Amino acid sequence: xxxxELLQLVIAGLKNGSIYALxxxxxxxxxxxxxxxxxxxxEFYMLGGMFAVFAFxxxxxxxxxxxxxxxLVVAGIGVLFERLAIRPRKDAEPMALIIITVGGSLVFASLxxxxxxxxxxxxxxxxxxxxxxxxxxxxxRQALWIWGIVLVTVAGLTFLYGKTRLGRAMRACMQxxxxxxxxxxxxxxxxxxxxxxxxxxxxxxGVAVTPLTSTRFxxxxxxxxxxxxxxILGGLGSPLAAVAGGLLLxxxxxxxxxxSSALKDVVALAVLLAVLFLRPQGLFRRSRRxxx
Amino acid sequence: MSMLSIKGITKRFGGVTAVDDVSFEVFEGTIxxxxxxxxxxxxxxxxxxxxxDKPDAGTVTFxxxxxxxxxxxxxxxxxxxxxxxxxxxxxxxTALENVLVGMHVRTRVGFLGAxxxxxxxxxxERLAREEAHRMLRVVGLDxxxxxxxxxxxxxxxxxxxxxxxxxxxxxxxxxxEPAAGLxxxxxxxxxxxxxxIRDTGVTIVVVEHDMGxxxxxxxxxxxxxxxxxxxEGPPLLIQKDPAVIxxxxxxxxxxx
Numbered sequence: 001x002x003x004x005e006l007l008q009l010v011i012a013g014l015k016n017g018s019i020y021a022l023x024x025x026x027x028x029x030x031x032x033x034x035x036x037x038x039x040x041x042x043e044f045y046m047l048g049g050m051f052a053v054f055a056f057x058x059x060x061x062x063x064x065x066x067x068x069x070x071x072l073v074v075a076g077i078g079v080l081f082e083r084l085a086i087r088p089r090k091d092a093e094p095m096a097l098i099i100i101t102v103g104g105s106l107v108f109a110s111l112x113x114x115x116x117x118x119x120x121x122x123x124x125x126x127x128x129x130x131x132x133x134x135x136x137x138x139x140x141r142q143a144l145w146i147w148g149i150v151l152v153t154v155a156g157l158t159f160l161y162g163k164t165r166l167g168r169a170m171r172a173c174m175q176x177x178x179x180x181x182x183x184x185x186x187x188x189x190x191x192x193x194x195x196x197x198x199x200x201x202x203x204x205x206g207v208a209v210t211p212l213t214s215t216r217f218x219x220x221x222x223x224x225x226x227x228x229x230x231x232i233l234g235g236l237g238s239p240l241a242a243v244a245g246g247l248l249l250x251x252x253x254x255x256x257x258x259x260s261s262a263l264k265d266v267v268a269l270a271v272l273l274a275v276l277f278l279r280p281q282g283l284f285r286r287s288r289r290x291x292x
Numbered sequence: 293m294s295m296l297s298i299k300g301i302t303k304r305f306g307g308v309t310a311v312d313d314v315s316f317e318v319f320e321g322t323i324x325x326x327x328x329x330x331x332x333x334x335x336x337x338x339x340x341x342x343x344x345d346k347p348d349a350g351t352v353t354f355x356x357x358x359x360x361x362x363x364x365x366x367x368x369x370x371x372x373x374x375x376x377x378x379x380x381x382x383x384x385x386t387a388l389e390n391v392l393v394g395m396h397v398r399t400r401v402g403f404l405g406a407x408x409x410x411x412x413x414x415x416x417e418r419l420a421r422e423e424a425h426r427m428l429r430v431v432g433l434d435x436x437x438x439x440x441x442x443x444x445x446x447x448x449x450x451x452x453x454x455x456x457x458x459x460x461x462x463x464x465x466x467x468x469e470p471a472a473g474l475x476x477x478x479x480x481x482x483x484x485x486x487x488x489i490r491d492t493g494v495t496i497v498v499v500e501h502d503m504g505x506x507x508x509x510x511x512x513x514x515x516x517x518x519x520x521x522x523x524e525g526p527p528l529l530i531q532k533d534p535a536v537i538x539x540x541x542x543x544x545x546x547x548x
Contacts, residue, residue: 163417165392165399172382172393179380184368184397184460 004136009254011134015143017250018150022205023227024234024242025153026198031236032174033194036097040081041202042224043108047074048203049215050112053121063126071203078199082192090191105220112217120214123207146208150243153201157239170194202227222265229268232275235282244284295320295495296341296464301350303336310336312519313350318464318512323486323496325506328516329539335377335468337516338499342374342466343367354464369397371463375453377472383442387433387452390441391424394459424459430492431455431485447478451485464495471502483509507531515539 023041030038051070055061061069085100126145131138160167172180173190181187206215226249234245249271256263275282294317303311311333318324328334339345341352343362352360359367382390399420428434431451436444441452450470457465470486471479479502486509490496500506506513506527513530515523517539523530530536 164413165396165417165420168385168389168393169396171385171389172396175382175384176380179382180393182364182368182374182380183393183456184365185393186365 002136007135007137009257010251011137011139011143013251013254014247015140015146015250016253017230017247018146019205019209019223019246020226020230020249021150021243021246022153022201022208023223024230024246025157025239026202027228027231028234028236028239028242029170029194029198029201031231033170033191034086034097035094036086036101037228038195038198039098039101039224039228040104040108040220041198041227042220042222043105043112044074044078044199044202044220045206045223045227046112046215046217046220047077047108048206049123049210049219050116050121050206050217051203052207052210053123053215054116056123057121063124067126067207070207071200074203074206075196075200078202079192079196081199082195086191086195087188090188105224109217109220116217118217120216121210122214123210125211126208140212142208142211149204149208153204154239154243161239166193225272226268229272229275232272233283235284237282237284241282241284245282248283294318295355296497297351297353298337298341299351299353301337301340301347301352303333303340303345303347305336309519311340311347311516314514314516314519314521315350316514316521316524318495318497320463320495321490321493322511323490323498323509325510325513326497326499326516327501327503327506327513330501331518332516332539333519334499334501334516336519338374338466338468341497342372365397368460368462371461372466373457373460373462373464374466375450375457375468375470377468379449379453381441381449381453381456383440385441386438387428387441387444387448387455388421388424388437390452390456391427391459392420394427394456395420395424395461396459398461427455427458428452430458430488432481447474447481450474450478451482454485454489458489458494462494464497465489467496467498467500469500469502470498471500471505474502479505 023045026041026044027037030036048070051073052066055066055069056063081104085104086097089097089100125142127141129141131140161171169180169185170190172183172185173187177187230246230249231242232245233249234241249268252271253264253267256267296318299315300313301311302309302313314337326334326337336345340347343359343364346361351358354370354372359370359372382393385393399416425434425437428437431454433448433451433455436448441449444452454467454470471482474482483505486496486498510527513525513527514521515530515536522535522539523533
C-alpha cells in the first residue's frame with residue numbers, strides 16, 4: 001500500500017474515532033454518576049443532527065446559531081429524560097435502569113420518525129470548500145471541525161473535573177456515593193447534570209457529523225454500539241481514556257478495511273467482546289488494590 | 293448552654309438494649325470522650341448522636357435544635373461532621389482534593405456558576421485551595437497534599453479524614469475511634485492534632501477505645517458499660533472511679 005493511502009486511512013480512522021470518542025465520553029459521564037450504561041446515548045447523537053437540520057432548514061437559522069441551539073435543546077432533553085425515566089426508579093438495580101434506557105432509545109427513535117420523517121436529512125458543512133491536501137492524502141474541512149470539537153471538549157472536561165467544585169463533586173459521587181452524600185453533595189443533582197452533559201456531547205457529535213453522513217431517525221442504535229465499545233475500551237474511567245478508546249476503535253476499523261470493508265461494522269462488537277473477556281477494566285486503567 | 297445535649301437516648305435492637313437512657317452535655321470548645329469496654333454501646337450511641345440511627349427514646353439537640361432524623365447532608369450544613377471507623381476517603385483523588393470535596397458545603401459557586409462564570413470560579417478555586425492546604429497543615433499532612441489517598445498509609449488516611457471533615461467548617465466534630473489501628477507515634481500525633489483543632493474553636497466528641505489517647509486529650513469523659521452511663525467527669529476522676537475500674541478489669545478478665 002502507498003504511504004498516502006495509508007495516511008488516508010489513518011485520517012479517516014481519526015475522524016470516525018473522534019465521533020466515537022464524543023459518544024464514549026457521554027457513556028462514561030453517565031456511568032460515573034449512576035453506574036448505568038445509557039443506551040439512549042446514540043439517540044442524543046441522532047437528535048442533535050435532527051434539531052440542527054430542523055433549525056437550519058425550517059427556521060432558517062444560520063448554522064452558527066442552529067448548532068448551539070440543537071445542542072442546548074438536546075441537553076434539555078437529556079435532563080428531562082433523567083427526571084422522567086431515571087429518577088423515579090433511581091434506587092432500582094442498574095440492570096433495570098439500563099433496560100429503561102433501551103426503552104427510551106426506542107421511544108426517541110420513533111418520536112423522531114414522526115416528527116422529522118424517515119428520509120435522510122442533509123446539513124451543509126460548517127465551512128464549505130474543497131478538501132485540504134496533506135502529504136498526498138486529503139482532509140475534509142469538516143474533519144478539522146470534528147477534531148477541534150474533540151480537543152475543546154477534552155480541555156473543558158479536564159478543567160471541569162480537575163479544577164472546579166462541580167467536577168470534584170461528580171468525581172466524588174463516582175468514587176464513593178455514600179461519602180459524597182456525607183460531604184453535603186446533592187447526588188441527585190449531580191446525576192441530572194451528568195445526563196444533561198452527556199446528551200450535549202452526544203448532540204455535538206451528531207451535529208458535527210451530519211454534514212458528512214446526513215442524519216436519519218434510525219441511526220442512533222448503530223452509533224451507540226460503537227460509542228459503547230469505545231467507552232469500554234477506555235475503561236469507563238477518565239475522559240482522556242474515553243477519547244483514546246474512541247480514536248483507537250476508529251483506527252482499528254480502518255485497519256480491517258483493506259481486507260474486507262464489510263468487516264468494518266463487526267469490529268466494534270469484536271473489540272467490545274475482546275475487552276470484556278480479556279481486560280474488563282479497559283486498556284488504560286490500572287487496577288487498584290482494594291482497601292479493607 | 294451546652295452545644296450538644298444528649299437527653300435520655302435509648303436504642304434497642306430486637307431484645308437487646310444497646311443504649312439505655314444515656315444523657316450528657318457537651319460544652320463548646322472542649323474535647324469530650326465517650327469510652328467503655330467492648331459492647332458498651334459506644335458505636336450505637338455515636339450513630340444516634342450523629343443522626344444516623346433514630347433513638348427509640350430521647351433527643352439529641354445541637355445548639356438548641358433537635359437533629360435526630362435529619363438527612364446527613366442537612367446535619368453537615370448545620371455544622372456537625374463525623375468520621376468513620378472504616379475510613380471513607382475518595383481513594384482516587386489526592387489528599388488536597390479530598391479536603392476540597394469536604395469543603396463542598398461552604399464553597400459558594402453553584403452548579404451553573406461553575407459552568408458559566410470562569411474568572412469568578414478561578415478566584416474561588418484559588419482561595420479554596422489555600423484553605424485546603426491550611427486544613428492539611430492542621431493535621432500535619434501538607435507535605436502529602438499531592439499524594440493519592442488510596443496509596444497513603446493507614447495513619448495518614450485517618451488524619452486525612454479529619455482534615456476533610458474540618459473542610460466543612462464544622463462547629464462540632466464527632467470522631468469514631470480515630471486511634472484504631474494507629475501505632476504509638478501516630479496516636480501521639482493524633483492527640484496533638486485534636487488539641488490543635490480544639491484550640492481553633494471546634495468542639496470535639498471522640499468515641500474511643502484507646503485509653504492512652506482519651507486520658508491524654510479529653511477535657512471530659514463519659515463512660516458507658518452495657519449501654520448505661522456509669523461515670524462522668526474529667527480524666528483524673530475517671531481513672532480513680534471504682535465503677536470504671538471494675539468495668540475495665542472485668543473486660544480484662546474476660547480477655548485473659
